[in-house]
Structure formats: structure tokens, C-alpha cells
Amino acid sequence: MGEFTGVDRYTFHVSAEGNHCVLRELEGRKINNDEAQEQVIVVGSLQTLNFGAAGPMAAIPVSADHDFTALNVYTRIQPVSLAFARDFGFKKDVAAEAPFRLIHQTPALEDLPRHGRPPSFIALSYCWHNPQWALDGHPVDTLPARAVNFSWPISKWMVQSLLLERISANEGIWIDQCCINQDDPLEKARTIGFMNLIYEQARLVVVVLEDVMIDAADGALLETLMQKCSSQGSPEANVLLESASVHHVVRLALKIFSARWFTRAWCNHELLVSRNHIFLMGVSTAPEDSPRILRMTLLFLSSLILVCSSYDYTGAKDLYHSELMEQYQKLRQRGFLHIVLNPFGLGAGYNLGNQDSDYSTVPYMKSPVETLRNLSKFGATVAADKVAIALNIVGCGLYYSGPDRTEHDCGLLLSVVALAAGDPTVLCCSGPGYNLPGDQQPTSWIQQPRQLDFAGVAGRKGTHRRLDYVPAFTLDQVELDLIYLASNTDSTLRRASEPFIAKAQWFIDGCMDMSKTDAMFQLGASFIQARATKIEVVACALECGPRWIDEAARAKTSADYPNFDLEEAIRVFFSGYEKGHSFPALTEQHRDSYEQLTDFLETLTLDYVSPLDNTLNWTPAWLSIGPMDMDRILFMCPPLQAQPFTAMTPTLLLHKEYTDCKRLFLLSPFDAAAPDTWTVLGKSLVFGGDLDVLTLESSRLRKGQLIKG
Secondary structure (H helix, E strand, O other): OOOEOOOOEEEEEEEOOOOOEEEEEOOOOOOOOHHHOEEEEEEEEHHHHHOOOOOOOOOOOOOOOOOOOHHHHHHHHHHHOHHHHOOEEEHHHHOOOOEEEEEEEHHHHHHOOOOOOOOOEEEEEOOOOOOOOOOOOOOOOOOOOOEOOOOOOOOHHHHHHHHOOOOOOOOEEEOHHHHOOOOOHHHHHHHHOOHHHHHHHOOEEEEEEEEEEEEHHHHHHHHHHHHHHHHHOOOEEEEEEEHHHHHHHHHHHHHHOOOHHHHEHHHHHHHHHOOOEEEEEEEEOOOOOOOEEEEEEHHHHHHHHHHHHHOOOOOOOOHHHHHHHHHHHHHHHHOOHHHHOOOOOOOOOOOEOOOOOOOOOOOEEOOHHHHHHHHOOOEOOOOOHHHHHHHHHOOEOEEEOOOOOOHHHHHHHHHHHHHHOOOOHHHHOOOOEEEOOOOOOEEEEEEOOOHHHHOOOEOOOOOEEOOOOOOOEOOOEEEEEEEEEEEOOOOOEEOOOHHHHHHHHHHHHHHHHHHHHOOOOOOOHHHHOOHHHHHHHHHHHHHHOHHHHHHHHHHHHOOOOOOOOHHHHHHHHHHHHHOOOOOOOOOHHHHHHHHHHHHHHHHHHHHHOOOOOHHHOOEEEEEEOOOOOOOEEEEEEOOOOOOOOEEEEEHHHOOHHHOOOOEEEEEEEEEOOEEEEEEEEEEEEOEOOOHHHHHHOHHHEEEEEEEEO
């Protein structure tokens, strides 16, 4: 999908089954029909949404010792912060009390079921109108003749197109502004807690994009792409886009994805938890012509994004291409592309206090901490809404009913909920510490997440393996069993030696020179940055040995290097150094090996041994944790001559499924009079070695260690 196939051709493909992109003309369809008025009615309670889904009830525990029900999560929050606990309620306790409303045609009301499963319905996903953004060419008047006890919150042509999506006269429509009593804060909080189930159980989610509009020619171009795919007659049909037309497709795609909808947290939530989507946007026409709507599926949009991601924006050095590149980079920075590339969303119903999760065989969960961090790229009028959104996406049995909070305070709140639920990522987070309520000093152990903190925690289906048990913790301390590795005074903790520093410098400088002279070989900007640290990282890796690099790389990134011999690549490229030669020229024989080697080293320096904070002046070090050459680990730590520190790792993070989220805690004594209390200087990711072997050495175990703020 969207694959680059050469200098001047791109592949666009989409399933040829169904109408994935079609121009809909609204001419001749009656809008105001007094006999078919629309009315908001109560069709049951939110409890009806539990039919056929993993509803927000109390979860089945893993065992008597491993109980992660919503009740037990809440019980663990209470002693940590009563203020936090008061901000949550149990979904199961309010499901029967909260009304579930739908918009229905009045003639069809008598045919609606009154008990059990709710009737089929469509859910609308849109941006609330406000003065901060403007509709693009859409009429803004509503349809009062059709709306009996509410007002449509979208433009009338979008309403008309929305109504055409019904499969029967008695199919309902759910719209938050119309189906939630906006004057009742309690009802709003409760219903927000069920919005994952509302969008998950909707037959169809209709997304309306009202702030962007394309002209008729552009719409016809996109429709033609779909027609060409359909004419191929295969489930996955390809259309080659010649360079003469591909830039038009890219321009149109970037315009579509510039819509406000793609920047909002609630819209992101509605996409992630739903299953079936269509997107509607306006097509500008002459005043005398009938209005048109472009109807697209998420699969079609995914193909457009893949064309954008493979397009050569540097192919033409002109202002037009520069502007396209700038637009595309903004989309990437927003972090929405990876979501749109998943045509089916991620679904809801993860097992954080849900009824139908099988805890005895699947002790996995989606991380509230990771979810909230991903939401930081999206806008929300009320920051605390992101707490409610995160709880919905992970399928939590609690709903948020507290006040608005800053994003910083929301992060601390969700960290407490997450650890109470057994989320391992709270212990993995290595960003700056959170400020405690009423305290300007950051706590030392609850830290903010960085993207690299989630590189390898994933289990299956985008979830994370739950901790074996929840450690005792408060806002300012946590009790952990730790494995001792080394202190800064131990001879086993080593920096790179001078011979390997010289060798690494020869390699790094050679790479940088090569990128200046070889037009076919370009290094990323990040490779050129932090030259001194990069040299030390490579030197430590070389000192651990080429075989260690090869095996450690395969253990970490086997998907990226399945058939590549890093050990042989190192031997080839460093043979010139051993003989006193200059850096070797790139031959076709060595080019692939060279690029994969530099790509691996860039990944190593950026992701696996990245320091907590560049201002800390941390540098790479390596350590032997066993008798074998492969029992070596590479990490970042403070200067060895700095204040005393001890490197330890929590036993809770030594599970085999936590390969990439194992952390070294760099600790200093909190109180000389209390030898088992520590404060965190920082955390480092670990590359190489198998920390699991340390659990076999009882002499390294330090039980009941307090990490304090």
C-alpha cells in the first residue's frame, strides 16, 4: 500500500471490494419532511451496552493473590491519595442509572425494542463548532423541521449525508451534544465513561470533516483511483501513479489530513475504540449546482497516507515541494499517521477491570501511561478529558468524575491508577520526575514517560504483560526488591578504553565524511548530533566485541536484522583501521552491510542507551554480569567520579517479556542512617546481556528497598 516502486511511479492499492471512495450528489433528496421528523428518545440505560461486549464490570481476578478488579485498583489508590480516589467512580454502579438516548425518526418509534440489546445505531464523530475554527464553504443552517427536541450540531449537507447512511428507518443516531444532557455534570461524567462502548457497538461511525473542502476535479481524481482499483477485479488491486499525477494525490491527501478532526483527542479516541468508519467531506461546486459529499473509508485514507509517506518530496527543489514536505512533517509530528495506517483501529475492551477478560490465561493490559502520553499530541478543550479518554481506551472499570487538571497532574494521576492496576511502564518511565501536589520539588521515583520507554513492553495485540504483583507505594516512595549490579567504585563498571575510543572515532568520522561525498549514502541528522557521546557508545560496543554486538542486536531487533551478519560487517569495515588505512570507499558489495551497520548503531545510541536528560552529562559504560562474553550490558550512567551511586534493577522487571523495558536504576543513598533507602539519580535502558540470570544469585538480592522522593 502506497509503496515506492521506482523513480517515477508509486503504487496505490486498496481492497477492490466495496465503494471505498465515492462522490455523492445530494440533488433531489428532500431535507424537510414533516412526516419523518427526528427526535431524541431514551432507548434504555447504558447497561444495555454490555450485551455482546467486554463491559465495564468487575474483572475476574488472576488468582487469590493477583487480583486486579476495578474494586481492587480503587482500593490501592485510596491510601496513596484520597483526593485522587474521590475523583473516580465504578462504571458498574451507574450503568443502570445513566440513560442511553438515540435520535430516531418519529414514525419508526413504535418498532423499537424496549428491552435487552439496544437497536442498531450510527455514532457521529465530529468537531464541536466554535469561533476558533471555521467551516469551509458549508452552509451552517440546521434542519429545525426535522429536529423535534434538539438542534443538529453539524451543517445541513452533512446531516443529509449522515441520514443516508441508515440501513433502515428505525436505525438510531448517537451524537454527544444531542444524546447527553449537557446541563447535568454527573450524567456527562458517567456517559463519558461509556463512550468507548458506544462507539465500539455502533454499527457505523460517521466522521465529518467540515473545515476542509476540495473542488470537484480533485474529488473526481480520488474517485477515479478507486474505480481503477475496482476494475482490476482482485481483493488487493494496485494502481501505478505516474509522477505527473502523484503530486496531485499527495497534495489532496495532505489537505484532507489537515482537518481539525485529526488533531483532537476525543476524535482520536472515537477512531481507536470503533470498528467500522466512513469519512465525509464537502466538495465545492458552483452555486447553481447541487452540493456534493466525498465519502471515503479508512482503508482508502490509509492508502493515501502510504503514498504520502513514500513520496520523494526532495525530487524537485521548488517552493511547491517544500510546502508539501512541510505539511507532511507536521502530520508526522502530530503522531496521527500510525493510527490512520491501521485500517481497523485498535479496538476497546482491554482487561483493566472488564467483565469478560480471561485473567487466568491472558494477564495483559494496555498501559494507561502510554495511552496518556500518546494523547499529549492531540488537543482537548478540557485537559482532564484525557484522563477519561485514557481510561476508556484501556477499558477500565472506573470512570473519571473529578475536576479539570493540568496535563502534568493528569500524568501523575494516571501513573497512580496504572501502577495500582499492575502496569509495568510506571517503573520503566525515565523522564523528568512529577511534582507532588503542593510541592515544587519533583518526586524521585514517579517519572514522566518518554517514547522510548515503550519500545519493548508490548505483549500481544498492543497490550503489556501485567506485573506479577503491585508493590507497596505512596506518592513519595515505593518498596521494591532490587538486584545489585555494581557501584561507581567497582572495577567491573567500565568506560570505553582509549584504543577503542580511537577506533570508534575513526568509524564515526568516516561515516560523516562519507555522507558528504557519496550522494547515494545519507546519514540522518540525528546521527551527526552528539558526536562525542556517539563515539563513546560505539567504543563501548566494540570493546564488548563484534560477536556480542551481533547477538545482542538479534535479540533486540531480530525483525530488522533477520539475515544480517553484523559481526562480519564489523570485521570488513574495521579491517582498514587495523591496517592503518583510511575509511573504505562504499562499493556495491558493501553498501547494504554498511547502511545496516550505521542504522543499527544510530538506533543503539538514540534508543537503547539514551540518557534520562541531556543536561545530566551522562556517558556510556559497560558491565559484566556473568562469566561469559555475552554477559555484558551497555547503559548510560553519571560520571564515575561524581557522587556515589549504585546500579540496581527491580526484580519485577526481569520477566522474559520485558526484554526492552528492563531498567537500571542509578541510586544514591537517601539517608546514611537508613541503609535500605534510596533516591533515584536516573534510569537507563539496557542493551545486551540477560539480566534474568541475576535472579539466580541470591547474594545480589536486596529485599524491601525503599525508593523515596
